[in-house]
Amino acid sequence: MELTQDEIKVRKALTDIYPQLIINCEKVCGAGYNQWGDDLLTLAIEFFLEKDTDYQLKVIEDGKIEHYITKIMNVQLKLGTTKFYHKYRKFSEKQRELYPNYNYGSAYITNSEPFADEMSDCATCIQKEIDKLDPYLKMLAEERLINGRKFIDISRKYNNISYTSLKKDSEALQAKIKRKCQKYL
Numbered sequence: 192m193e194l195t196q197d198e199i200k201v202r203k204a205l206t207d208i209y210p211q212l213i214i215n216c217e218k219v220c221g222a223g224y225n226q227w228g229d230d231l232l233t234l235a236i237e238f239f240l241e242k243d244t245d246y247q248l249k250v251i252e253d254g255k256i257e258h259y260i261t262k263i264m265n266v267q268l269k270l271g272t273t274k275f276y277h278k279y280r281k282f283s284e285k286q287r288e289l290y291p292n293y294n295y296g297s298a299y300i301t302n303s304e305p306f307a308d309e310m311s312d313c314a315t316c317i318q319k320e321i322d323k324l325d326p327y328l329k330m331l332a333e334e335r336l337i338n339g340r341k342f343i344d345i346s347r348k349y350n351n352i353s354y355t356s357l358k359k360d361s362e363a364l365q366a367k368i369k370r371k372c373q374k375y376l
Contacts, residue, residue, distance in 0.1 A: 197244050204251045215261045235263040313375035320368050335361045
């Protein structure tokens, strides 16, 4: 396939501004340039070349080819409904790489056995605090905080302990345990 004089002129103009387009693409993409910069630039040039040759020549003659292709890059990168988004960015935005044996910090703890029957640090702290309690408060913690029973049911089960006492002691107990195990929450 042989190119016409107009097509050769368009290719020459693209060749002349290509280094500047790379710089513009780096600025448009920012930190994502290494991930998808080359694809974005290629797609923007492709969109420009799909236009009618007369339109391409008009853009070149007006001296706006660099601006035009950079604008295409901006629109394609920023919007979530573009061809570039659906073809290149959509999948990578929904994924995250996890590296084995990498320390992600104390907030992101990974276990080698994901279904191990280990209690979390918070649950361990709560259990230790419950074990330190006197029998009445231990019973209250088991019945109300762990099993979630109603005060009226607890009162009937344990020889009519008053509702208000149960509620007051339960709230105080919950606040005490929360204060002691705050660093694990």
